[in-house]
Structures are given as structure tokens and as C-alpha cells.
Amino acid sequence: MPNVSAPKNNNRTQVNNKKFMGNKLSGRDLIKLGFPxxxxxxxxxxxxxxxxxxxxxxxxxxxxxxxxxxxxxxxxDGTWGKVAEGLINPVVVRMHQLQTTRAPFSIFGENEIDEQAKFQLYDSLKLPISVAGALMPDAHSGYGLPIGGVLATDNAVIPYGVGVDIGCRMSLSIFDLPASFIKGKDHQLQAILKEHTKFGMNETHANKADHEVFSRSEFQDIPLLKGLLSKAYKQLGTSGGGNHFVEFGTVQLDTVLPEWKLESGNYFCVLSHSGSRGMGANIAKHYTYLAGKQCPLPKNVQHLAWLDLNTHDGQEYWLAMNLAGDYAKACHDDIHRRVAKAIGKRVVVTIENHHNFAWKEMVNGKECIVHRKGATPAHEGQLGIIPGSMTAPGFVVMGKGNPESLNSASHGAGRLFSRAKCKSTFTPSEIKKTLKNHDVSLIGGNVDEAPMAYKDIHKVMALQTELVTVLGTFTPKIVRMDR
Known part of the structure; x- marks a missing residue:
């Protein structure tokens, strides 16, 4: 988006500043200028x-x-664009009502999904912009759209339909090393994770890396992003808290693609899960606020406020969202680069995917905005990663392009217990025992991410055989999470 500056006009009438009192611009000043x-x-x-x-x-x-x-x-213009839009084509803000009927939808694994998550999807399907929806078998309730919810809309984007952690994604790096490489190296690999991965709000790398994403024009053209550039630079290659992780493990590839230049077998690998850090959270907060102001909705669905993509704010959010997604990928790339360098081995295959994002895609012959909030893109032939928990396997998958799911699949096993419920249900000693039984080493981690907090990943995968083909199985061995 170009940063349009004011045109030069030497004959332009100068403002008589005697009319304007004080050092701070006021609404009265703008009315004196002639603003409506x-x-x-x-x-x-x-x-x-x-x-x-x-x-x-x-x-x-x-x-x-x-x-x-x-x-x-x-x-x-970043500062005046919305004002100019209002001057050219004034829009009357009005309360939007839900439709009486729902847009078409499909639910996969309905018996495994809590009722609140279903009702959140049902409400979203009554928005006047909704075209179609789907719920994945790992779904559970969230804010706005449920986690595991997919919603196609007509030329409108819902910031909370994307989620707070824009571009949250998976990335798997496979080395041309046998799974046995990990044996006897537990302390060495733990040290690598401790030194070369950073978690939480404040941890950053001492030696900062640069990336081409920081030269993107959006960081200069959009005032919000300009203010976030410094923090984004500091946080490159780091992971947040919650369920974000970096872990060493092994991957059994039963089906391989020719371009991988690998044979079927069991390989050493590293898997990461994280998103766009503080930058994505600030983008989500800012544009959700703007959407709420411009698109009033009944209280029970106010988190589903949208931005029309024909408006200045809609276009700006779309640019910011895509930048956040590219930044999230850059973070994963830096994590894997640092880890591979520490190991001293080269990555031969990388498989990755977003699962908190929105895309322009064709739905029933019409271009729509497809929101996937905690859902893996699963177009025909598209590769992805569906993790389990720190003691349960994850899966390398290839999408089947099922239109009933809006070309989507689950983004993981899905929560069985909320974070609050975990704290009152499980103890650190129970978690340690479970980890030991599965031969998994954990660095960091909290009770709210207990392995027992998640659904049975095998059951979830069995409920989406129509959506993906499993190519391989990942087994976690050494896990690093926030403390």
C-alpha cells in the first residue's frame, strides 16, 4: 500500500493559525476547517x-x-486513509442483525465436540456475510469462532475469525539422519534447545538475525506496524507461551514424495509450533476494535465483527495479517536455522502450514474469504502437520480437497480440559509420571499443558479420513516449552 503524501502546491492557501488555540488538535479545530x-x-x-x-x-x-x-x-494513506474514505463516501454505522437461517455447514466428529463450540459455529453461520462453514473433529469453544472452526465469508474478514495469534503454524524439519541419531544424545540435544530457542514474553536471542520480511513496505506504510517493527525484530526466532513448543523427535515416513529425495523410513527431525508473537496480537487487538466500532452486532456475537475488504481498514488489515503470517514463518525459519546449525547437519525436507489465518479461496464457484481458526489447510495434494500432545504422536498429512470441510482438517488433537480445569485436575507429579512412561524429556511446560489435557489424537485422525491422507508419524522425544 503506497504511502501517499500531500501534493505540493505552492499556491495553497495557508491556514491562519490564530484561529486555532492550544497545542493539541481538537475536534473544534477540524470543524473550523470545514470537516463535516x-x-x-x-x-x-x-x-x-x-x-x-x-x-x-x-x-x-x-x-x-x-x-x-x-x-x-x-x-x-496510513493516517488519513480512513478519514478520506469517509469524506468521499460517508458510511452510516448501523446495527447488524443475524439472519434467521444458517449458511450451509458440515461437522466432522460431532459426538466429540462440546455443545458450546457447535453453538458458536451456528451463530457465525447466521452472519449476513457468511457463505459456508465447517467444524473440525478437534474443535472446542473459543472467542468469536470456535477453535477448529472454518468460515467462508463474502468479501469480509473477521479479525477474531483469524484469531489473536495470526499465522500460528507448524513447521517440521527432517534431517537425512536415522532416528537412532537421537540415542545417547539426550543431554546434548536438551542443551541445544535451552541455548537456541527462546520462549515467553521477554526471552530474545542475544545475537539477532535479520530477515527480508523487515524490509517490507507495510512496516512503513501502516502506522500501527511501523510502531511494532522494533519489537518484531527483537522477537524474531522466538516462541510464545501456552501450547507453543520446539521439540526433537523422530518421523516415520511411510509414503515419500519424489522431491524429498528420501526413502521410506524413520528419520531424526525437529518440530515447532508458534505464531507471530506480539506483532500478531497487536494487529488482532487493533483491528478487532475497529471492526467492533464499524460493525455493531448483538452482544452474543460481538467478537464476530468484520471489516469489509472494500474499505480502507479492511484492506489494511488484510495487508497486516499477511505480513504477520510471513513474519511467523520467518520466526520458524530462524528457529530451525539455529537448531540445524547447532546440530551441524543440513535439513533436507521442510513441511509447514498456518492454522490461524484467512485466505481468498473459491467456494461453490465464488471467491470467498476462508477463515481457519485452529484448522489445517487441506486442499488436494497440500502437505501439513497435525500434532498430538507432548506424549502423543503427530502426523504428516496430505489434503484430499474435501469441499464439505472447505478444504480443511484439524490442527491438532484439541483440548479436552480447559487451562483452568487442568490446574485444578492435574499435578506436576502426574505429568512427570506420564512423561516418563512415554520416554519424553520436558524442558519448561506448565500444568495447563498437561498431556492429559488433550483429546485422543488417534480418535481425531480416525474422524477425518475423508479430509487427509497420512504420510508419516511424528514421535516427540525432547520437548521445550515456556515455563
């Missing part, structure tokens, strides 16, 4: 307060007057 008494004033003040508050009032006043005179020149 509508929401454009509030939008302008909000943007200026957030991103331009350190600039001189005189400069802002002159720029505001030019926006008023030539709004078409500012349609894509």
Missing part, C-alpha cells in the same frame, strides 16, 4: 493522537486542510 460533523472527526483525532502526537499542530492543520480539499489523494 460526523465520525470522520473522531477517526482523524484518534489516528493523530495515536501516530502523530509528537508533530507540530501547524503541520497537522495544514495537512488536514489538504485532506479536506483533496481526499482522493489520501485514500491509501
Amino acid at each position: 460533523k460526523n465520525n470522520s472527526i473522531n477517526i482523524a483525532l484518534g489516528q493523530i493522537s495515536r501516530y502523530r502526537k509528537k508533530e507540530k499542530k501547524e503541520r497537522i492543520i495544514n495537512e488536514a486542510k489538504d485532506v479536506l480539499l483533496h481526499p482522493e489523494n489520501y485514500k491509501n
Whole structure:
């Protein structure tokens, strides 16, 4: 999105600043300029307060007057774009009501899914923008869309339909090393994870890596992202808390693709799960707020507020979301690069996928926005990773392109116990015993991520044989999580 600057005009009438009192721009100042008494004033003040508050009032006043005179020149500007849009084509904000009927949907593994998750999907299917939906067998309730929910919409994106952790994804790196490589190296591999992976809010790498993602124009064109660039740079190659992990294990490949240049067999590998860190969370928070202001909904579905992709904010979110997804991939790439370098071996195959994202895809012959909130893309021939828990296997899969699931599959086993329920149900000693029984070493981790908190991954996989073909099985051995 280009950063359109104000056109040069030497004959432009200068603002008489005697009319404007004080050092801070006010709504009264904008009304004096001739701004209509509508929401454009509030939008302008909000943007200026957030991103331009350190600039001189005189400069802002002159720029505001030019926006008023030539709004078409500012349609894509980071600060004034939404204001210009309101001046060119004023939109009346109105309460949206749910439809009386649901859009078509499918549920896979219905008997294994809690009722609240189903009702969350049902509500989303009544949005006037909804085209179709699906629920995966690992589904459980969340905010907005349920986790494991898939929703196709008409030219609109729901920030909470993507989720807070934009671009949360899986990445599996397979080495041309036998599974036996891991034997006798438990302490060595644990040391590598402790030194070369970082978790939580504050841990970062001492030696920062650069990445081409930081040169993207969005970091300069979108004020919100400009303010997040420094933190994103610091957090590159790190993982968050919760269920995010980096783990060593083995993968039994029963079916191999020619381009992998590997034979069927059991190999040493590293698997990671994390997303776009603080950058994605801030994007989700900002645009969810904007969506809620522009798209009022009944209280029970207010988290499903959407942004029209024909609007400035809709286009801006789409750019920001895609950047966050690319940043999440960059984080995984850096994690795997550091780990491979420490091991001293080369990765020969990488399999990866987002599972918190939105895509433009064809649904019933129409281009839609397909939200997958905790769901793996499973188009025909598409590769992906579906993890279990730290003591249960994960699976390398190939999508079958089932239109009933909107070309989707589960993103994991799915939670059986909430985090709060885990804390009141399980003890650290129980977790240690379970880990020992499965010959798994754990660095970090909390009770709320107990292996027992998750559904039976084998049952979940059995419920989606129509959606994916299993190519291989991952077995975790050494797991690193946040403390």
C-alpha cells in the first residue's frame, strides 16, 4: 500500500493559525476547517493522537486542510486513509442483525465436540456475510469462532475469525539422519534447545538475525506496524507461551514424495509450533476494535465483527495479517536455522502450514474469504502437520480437497480440559509420571499443558479420513516449552 503524501502546491492557501488555540488538535479545530460533523472527526483525532502526537499542530492543520480539499489523494494513506474514505463516501454505522437461517455447514466428529463450540459455529453461520462453514473433529469453544472452526465469508474478514495469534503454524524439519541419531544424545540435544530457542514474553536471542520480511513496505506504510517493527525484530526466532513448543523427535515416513529425495523410513527431525508473537496480537487487538466500532452486532456475537475488504481498514488489515503470517514463518525459519546449525547437519525436507489465518479461496464457484481458526489447510495434494500432545504422536498429512470441510482438517488433537480445569485436575507429579512412561524429556511446560489435557489424537485422525491422507508419524522425544 503506497504511502501517499500531500501534493505540493505552492499556491495553497495557508491556514491562519490564530484561529486555532492550544497545542493539541481538537475536534473544534477540524470543524473550523470545514470537516463535516460526523465520525470522520473522531477517526482523524484518534489516528493523530495515536501516530502523530509528537508533530507540530501547524503541520497537522495544514495537512488536514489538504485532506479536506483533496481526499482522493489520501485514500491509501496510513493516517488519513480512513478519514478520506469517509469524506468521499460517508458510511452510516448501523446495527447488524443475524439472519434467521444458517449458511450451509458440515461437522466432522460431532459426538466429540462440546455443545458450546457447535453453538458458536451456528451463530457465525447466521452472519449476513457468511457463505459456508465447517467444524473440525478437534474443535472446542473459543472467542468469536470456535477453535477448529472454518468460515467462508463474502468479501469480509473477521479479525477474531483469524484469531489473536495470526499465522500460528507448524513447521517440521527432517534431517537425512536415522532416528537412532537421537540415542545417547539426550543431554546434548536438551542443551541445544535451552541455548537456541527462546520462549515467553521477554526471552530474545542475544545475537539477532535479520530477515527480508523487515524490509517490507507495510512496516512503513501502516502506522500501527511501523510502531511494532522494533519489537518484531527483537522477537524474531522466538516462541510464545501456552501450547507453543520446539521439540526433537523422530518421523516415520511411510509414503515419500519424489522431491524429498528420501526413502521410506524413520528419520531424526525437529518440530515447532508458534505464531507471530506480539506483532500478531497487536494487529488482532487493533483491528478487532475497529471492526467492533464499524460493525455493531448483538452482544452474543460481538467478537464476530468484520471489516469489509472494500474499505480502507479492511484492506489494511488484510495487508497486516499477511505480513504477520510471513513474519511467523520467518520466526520458524530462524528457529530451525539455529537448531540445524547447532546440530551441524543440513535439513533436507521442510513441511509447514498456518492454522490461524484467512485466505481468498473459491467456494461453490465464488471467491470467498476462508477463515481457519485452529484448522489445517487441506486442499488436494497440500502437505501439513497435525500434532498430538507432548506424549502423543503427530502426523504428516496430505489434503484430499474435501469441499464439505472447505478444504480443511484439524490442527491438532484439541483440548479436552480447559487451562483452568487442568490446574485444578492435574499435578506436576502426574505429568512427570506420564512423561516418563512415554520416554519424553520436558524442558519448561506448565500444568495447563498437561498431556492429559488433550483429546485422543488417534480418535481425531480416525474422524477425518475423508479430509487427509497420512504420510508419516511424528514421535516427540525432547520437548521445550515456556515455563
